[in-house]
Amino acid sequence: MKFKILLLAMLSSFATAQTTLDNQMKSYTEKVNSIVSTEKANMKAETDKIDEAFSSGKITKSEQIAQKEAVSKKYEAIINDKIENERQQLEDITKTAVTNSVYNTKPDTLKSKNVMVFGTSGLSIKIKKRDRSPKEYINTSAVSVGYAFANLTKDKGSFNPFENDSEMRIGNSHSVEVQFRKDKQLGSFTSPWVLRYGLAYRTDTYMPKRPQVFVQDNSQLFLEDFQEGNLKRSKLRNVYLTLPIEFQLYLNPKYTEYDGKQYLEVRKKMWKVGLGAYAGINTRSIVKVKYHNENDKFKKYDYTLDDGVNAFLFGGKFSLGYGGVNLFIKKDFTPIFNSKANLPNKNGIQIGIEIANIDF
Numbered sequence: 109m110k111f112k113i114l115l116l117a118m119l120s121s122f123a124t125a126q127t128t129l130d131n132q133m134k135s136y137t138e139k140v141n142s143i144v145s146t147e148k149a150n151m152k153a154e155t156d157k158i159d160e161a162f163s164s165g166k167i168t169k170s171e172q173i174a175q176k177e178a179v180s181k182k183y184e185a186i187i188n189d190k191i192e193n194e195r196q197q198l199e200d201i202t203k204t205a206v207t208n209s210v211y212n213t214k215p216d217t218l219k220s221k222n223v224m225v226f227g228t229s230g231l232s233i234k235i236k237k238r239d240r241s242p243k244e245y246i247n248t249s250a251v252s253v254g255y256a257f258a259n260l261t262k263d264k265g266s267f268n269p270f271e272n273d274s275e276m277r278i279g280n281s282h283s284v285e286v287q288f289r290k291d292k293q294l295g296s297f298t299s300p301w302v303l304r305y306g307l308a309y310r311t312d313t314y315m316p317k318r319p320q321v322f323v324q325d326n327s328q329l330f331l332e333d334f335q336e337g338n339l340k341r342s343k344l345r346n347v348y349l350t351l352p353i354e355f356q357l358y359l360n361p362k363y364t365e366y367d368g369k370q371y372l373e374v375r376k377k378m379w380k381v382g383l384g385a386y387a388g389i390n391t392r393s394i395v396k397v398k399y400h401n402e403n404d405k406f407k408k409y410d411y412t413l414d415d416g417v418n419a420f421l422f423g424g425k426f427s428l429g430y431g432g433v434n435l436f437i438k439k440d441f442t443p444i445f446n447s448k449a450n451l452p453n454k455n456g457i458q459i460g461i462e463i464a465n466i467d468f
Contacts, residue, residue: 143190151183242364242371246293246302250467256283256438256460258312260453264441267457274453275331277315283438283458285310287352297371300358310348310388312444312456315341322395322413329416330450337401344413346444347391348421354384356427382427382436393417416449418442423456434462 155176162172258281260274261267270278289306293299316322320331321342334342358380364373393413401407420442427436440456 139194140191143194144187147183147187147190151179154179242366242373243293243297246372246374247291248467249288249290250465252287252289252462252466253464254283254285254287254436254460254462256285256436256458257281258283258314258456258458260314260444260451261455261457262453264439264443264455266455267437267439269437269457269459271453275316275320275451276453277317280315281313283310283312283460285350289352293372294355297369298361298363300361300372302356302358302374303353304356304382304384305351305353308348308350308352308386308388310350312346312348312458313343314346315343321397324395324411324413324416327415327448328450329413329445329448334397334399337399337407338404340398340400340406342395342397344393344395346393346417348388349391350386350388350421352384352386352425354382354425354427356380356382377431380427380429382425382429382434384425384427386421386423386425386438388421390417390419390421416445418444418446432465436460436462 158167158172158175158179161167162169167175257269257279258276259269259271259278260276261271262273272278285308287306287308289304289308292303292305294301294303316331319334319339321334321339322344323330323332358372358374358378360378362373362376362378363370364376365371393416394410395413396408396410398406398408421440421444422442423438423440425436425438427434429435436459438456438458438460443454444456445451445454
């Protein structure tokens with residue numbers, strides 16, 4: 109219930125802010141159009157008189173061209189001056205809001221509001237309880253959601269995510285991770301180094317090439333062609349709890365001044381690279397199969413694996429980001445499957461993107 113109320117409040121805040129901005133821009137556009145239309149009419153009246161003077165022989169052709177050019181420049185300056193005045197008024201109205209947005213020093217009526225934004229970097233939600241300094245923006249807590257395409261490699265040294273002999277469906281096998289993390293700046297307030305660590309819930313889904321399914325028989329795990337009808341989908345899902353840690357370096361650090369000190373400004377768009385590792389434990393492994401039988405009736409079954417999947421996981425991560433967009437590649441150094449699994453490839457690899465971030 110509290111989450112629903114929070115979500116409604118965020119949507120209401122977003123709608124109100126959007127309506128206000130739309131009204132301001134609509135008013136500004138109408139004023140500009142009115143200025144242009146009025147002054148163009150005045151200019152036409154003057155150029156018509158010049159044309160009449162030329163037609164009656166009062167001025168020469170060269171004088172007509174020169175006078176019309178002078179009138180054109182005069183009204184161009186008038187229009188520019190009036191539009192500039194309107195633009196300045198619009199800036200005066202929004203200047204305080206923009207400044208407060210940069211430093212997060214909003215009026216009292218907005219301090220406790222939450223912000224939800226959809227953009228090129230996915231969904232970003234900020235739950236704001238009070239004003240925060242640049243230091244607090246760096247050293248923050250967050251929840252991130254990552255999505256990756258997954259595949260299996262022959263050995264732990266391979267970094268090719270497109271190995272066709274893995275018997276997995278490339279593009280259909282995937283991983284989703286929800287990470288509860290803490291960011292901590294290393295060194296001074298202007299240091300470009302940030303340590304990121306936390307706890308993550310990760311699910312890896314491997315879908316074998318049709319018509320194969322995972323089969324467990326006498327403590328052995330292997331793949332075989334499905335024989336019970338028309339296979340719709342089969343998959344193996346591994347669920348992990350992991351402890352990720354990552355060092356991130358801002359390549360083109362940007363700074364801001366706050367309270368007389370210089371701080372790394374993480375809200376500005378900067379390039380960054382990350383290098384990290386993770387260790388985890390497998391909580392469960394489930395095989396799921398959906399198919400149509402010989403009578404074209406839809407059927408499905410699932411079961412939990414007892415053998416074939418390693419209980420522990422360890423791997424490395426490399427990431428590259430710009431602004432709020434973060435791409436990454438993960439490599440499991442320990443094999444996902446053990447000696448009881450008769451599979452051609454046993455080591456996992458992922459390539460993906462962070463699709464959402466919720467800052468607290």
